[in-house]
Structures are given as structure tokens and as C-alpha cells.
Amino acid sequence: MARGLRAVTALLVAGGIALAAAGCATRMPGRSYAGPIFQPAPAEVAIQERLRRHVRALAGDIGPRNVQHPQALEAAARYIQARLEELGFKVTPQEFVTDGRQVRNLATEIRGTTRPDEIIVVGAHYDTPEDTPGAADNARGVAALLEIADLLHRRRLARTVRIVFFVNEEPPYFQRRPMGSRVYAKLLRSRGENVVAMLSLETMGYFADAKRTQHYPPPFNFCYPSVGNFMGFVGNRASRALVERVVASFRQHAVLPSEGLAAPGWIPGVGWSDHWAFWKEGYPGVMVTDTAPFRNPNYHKLTDTPETLDYRRLTAAVLGLCGVITDLAWRPDLPRSVGVPRP
Ligand SMILES: [Zn+2]
Numbered sequence: 001m002a003r004g005l006r007a008v009t010a011l012l013v014a015g016g017i018a019l020a021a022a023g024c025a026t027r028m029p030g031r032s033y034a035g036p037i038f039q040p041a042p043a044e045v046a047i048q049e050r051l052r053r054h055v056r057a058l059a060g061d062i063g064p065r066n067v068q069h070p071q072a073l074e075a076a077a078r079y080i081q082a083r084l085e086e087l088g089f090k091v092t093p094q095e096f097v098t099d100g101r102q103v104r105n106l107a108t109e110i111r112g113t114t115r116p117d118e119i120i121v122v123g124a125h126y127d128t129p130e131d132t133p134g135a136a137d138n139a140r141g142v143a144a145l146l147e148i149a150d151l152l153h154r155r156r157l158a159r160t161v162r163i164v165f166f167v168n169e170e171p172p173y174f175q176r177r178p179m180g181s182r183v184y185a186k187l188l189r190s191r192g193e194n195v196v197a198m199l200s201l202e203t204m205g206y207f208a209d210a211k212r213t214q215h216y217p218p219p220f221n222f223c224y225p226s227v228g229n230f231m232g233f234v235g236n237r238a239s240r241a242l243v244e245r246v247v248a249s250f251r252q253h254a255v256l257p258s259e260g261l262a263a264p265g266w267i268p269g270v271g272w273s274d275h276w277a278f279w280k281e282g283y284p285g286v287m288v289t290d291t292a293p294f295r296n297p298n299y300h301k302l303t304d305t306p307e308t309l310d311y312r313r314l315t316a317a318v319l320g321l322c323g324v325i326t327d328l329a330w331r332p333d334l335p336r337s338v339g340v341p342r343p
Helices: 002-026 042-062 070-086 135-153 180-190 237-253 275-280 311-330
Strands: 092-098 101-110 115-125 159-166 194-201 231-235 258-262 285-289
Touching (some): 002 258, 042 070, 042 135, 042 311, 070 135, 070 159, 101 180, 115 135, 115 180, 115 311, 135 159, 135 194, 135 311, 159 180, 194 237, 194 275, 194 311, 237 258, 237 275, 237 285, 237 311
Parallel strands (some): 115 159, 194 285
Antiparallel strands (some): 092 101, 101 159, 231 285
């Protein structure tokens, strides 16, 4: 009996510690948006329609795109480059060879006016897993980044904003040497570039309004809502200051609920995108996501098609993120320890 009681007590204590740790990891500044669903103004409807067009072009017309589907991967790269050039950007490809094929990241930038050497990287991968059309993963991230580039292009920004489309994020290259973001982040580190923030747009734009549409690895299910209607911001513990800064800013700008997490990178899902590659180089990184497999039933499936997505709320996310990036580009008080290159 006593032994049983001790076991129960130990279990309760362990559960309590896990919950307290989860509480620390999940506590964020500001208040999540709680009003009606975003209604775009007439000018914003144009953004929504362009988002839809980009996703249809990539996930509908082009389809599965990766080293195993090289022509489609090339078509996707050309689509992105053409859109950026239409907007007036100069695109710099970063080419490298994977499994005998030449592939490339695509980068462009909005040069900072007063602090050009402090760099904010905003990235999205444009390859897809296996034979999936990859609408959610990650045509939407690409579409959002194209529209963010368009909106930010007209703004004056103190810091440099680097916009990068990554290849090879998905398996078999995920978290391995040929991962596009890994190649890119290593290059920045070798040049001694000062990345003060990295945002990875990953699988964003699937929303649901019913209870129990959102799932989590335990014990986070005790800390977050069960309705999958929010945008998530996820970083490791070293990126905590950045996660808090980004969530606080998004909550000021966005007509969309939001949640943040700064937790150890080994927890399933926390490092599942290109921000991981920046952590590896000592840079702070945050994933912007609808939480992917924890919400979207089409994740990494053949059913990941353009019509499963909510373009209205994706537009709200794009507008909110433009506010976040503008804040990051101007705020004088970004933590100084963040992103200072290692000697
Ligand atoms: Zn992805």
C-alpha cells in the first residue's frame, strides 16, 4: 500500500514538473487575438487571390517537386524566380549538387538603411515530400513569402531582410548535409554574417474551428487550446527571446489567434523545418506554422491539395508577419547576444 502511494506520489511529482516546465515554455507576452475571423479589405482580396494562384501553380500545375522529380523542381525554382523578378528583385541562386543533380536555393534581399549588417532571414522551402502535391507543405509557405516580399519591398527597413527559398528540406535530406537551409546557413556562418533572427515559414494556413481539431505531444495538450485556429511560433530554448518578441509583435498586428513555444529542440516537431539549420550555426530561429501533423490530416499525404486550404486566414497571417518583420527590422533592442558570430 505504502509502495503504491509512493509510486502515485512520484508520478504526480513527475507530472507536476513536466507541466511546470511546459508552462514556462508556453508562456508568451501579449494576448492572442480572439475576435471574428479576418475579413480582407478590397486591396487585401488581391493578396488572397495571388496566394491562391501561387499555390495552384506549385501544387496543382507543377505537382510533386524534389530531386526525384527534377523537372518539376526546376519548374518551381523558375516560377519563384520569375515572380521575384516581376517584383523588381535581383535573385541570387546558390547552386550545389545533390545525388548527381544540380539544385539551388534562391535568395534576394531588401538592404537595410541604417543597420545593413544585421540580417533577418525569412525562408520557406519549395520542395515537397515524395509524390505529394505539397500544397500545405510547403506551397503555402512559398506563396506567403512571395507576398511578404512584395509588401516589404515598398517599406524602408533599418536592418537587412534576406528572403530565401530553400531546396531539399524534406526527407531523405532533412537535417542532413544536402538540406538547402543547412548549406545556406553554413555559408552565412563561414562569411561571419550577423543573423539576428531567422523565421521559417512552414506548413502554414490550415485552420479548423471545432474543438479537438488541434493535438500536441504531451504534456503540451494541457497548456494550449484544442481548437486548431491559431498560428504557431516555435523555437528552441536558445531562441526564446526571439520567440517572445515575434509572438508579442504578431499579437499587436495580426487578426488571427497565435500561440508560442520555446522548448528543447529534441521535442518532436520543435526542430522540424529550416530554422533548425540556423540553430546548428548558433543563430536564433523560429518556425511559423499551423503545427502541421498536429492539426492537418493531409500532412505528407497525396491529399495535400490546394483546395484544402484557407486563403483568407493565410492572408491574415501574411499581413501579421509583415508587421512582425518590420518590427524586427526597426527595434533597437534586439537581444545583443543573439546572432553574434562565434569567433
Ligand atoms: Zn515542410
